[in-house]
Amino acid sequence: MTADGRTPLTDYSEDGVDLTxxxxxxxxxxxxxxxxxxxxxxxxxxxxxxxxxx
Amino acid sequence: xxxxxxxKILGALHEANVEFIVVGGVAxxxxxxxxAAYDLEVLHSRHPSNLARxxxxxxxxxxxxxxxxxxxxxxxEDLLPHSVEMDIGExxxxxxxxxxxxxxxxxxxxxxxxRAVLPTLRRTLEEKKKLR
Numbered sequence: 349m350t351a352d353g354r355t356p357l358t359d360y361s362e363d364g365v366d367l368t369x370x371x372x373x374x375x376x377x378x379x380x381x382x383x384x385x386x387x388x389x390x391x392x393x394x395x396x397x398x399x400x401x402x
Numbered sequence: 403x404x405x406x407x408x409x410k411i412l413g414a415l416h417e418a419n420v421e422f423i424v425v426g427g428v429a430x431x432x433x434x435x436x437x438a439a440y441d442l443e444v445l446h447s448r449h450p451s452n453l454a455r456x457x458x459x460x461x462x463x464x465x466x467x468x469x470x471x472x473x474x475x476x477x478x479e480d481l482l483p484h485s486v487e488m489d490i491g492e493x494x495x496x497x498x499x500x501x502x503x504x505x506x507x508x509x510x511x512x513x514x515x516x517r518a519v520l521p522t523l524r525r526t527l528e529e530k531k532k533l534r
Contacts, residue, residue, distance in 0.1 A: 364521070366436075367525060370434070373436040374533065376434075378432045382406070383406060385438065386407065389439070390406075392438070
């Protein structure tokens with residue numbers, strides 16, 4: 349709960365880990381988790397390639 | 403949606419009946435840890451018949467991050483009881499190192515990269531236990 353009594357949008361552990369993100373990721377199947385990771389790293393690699401020194 | 407590279411490699415290992423366990427970052431992801439895994443690390447049985455099945459996959463996909471042991475000299479046979487079978491789609495079922503053991507291995511290794519992901523792995527394990 350926040351100071352004004354509302355439920356926060358995100359929940360963090362004492363060591364700063366985003367528990368909301370973990371709960372969402374756990375709600376996916378292993379196949380969906382693998383696909384999400386693949387898309388994520390493909391996007392990052394594409395951005396790195398676009399910004400590579402010429 | 404096109405098949406991803408990791409899925410293609412894991413599918414090829416599965417189709418070739420290679421005895422292997424996914425370890426490292428991809429194992430963390432498959433176990434539900436929201437991390438970005440750039441490399442596929444595979445612990446394989448070093449039995450000659452398994453190596454013979456593995457070779458054609460290597461020839462097809464190029465060098466993979468293949469490991470004979472991890473942590474304190476732990477082999478495929480040592481870690482098989484600490485792995486879980488997962489369905490990763492398209493009829494592919496693979497063995498993945500369980501989260502408890504993955505945490506223990508990273509704690510033992512103690513490198514900077516290993517320590518950096520430990521808080522996320524530990525909190526993922528806690529949240530996973532709440533779901534059981």
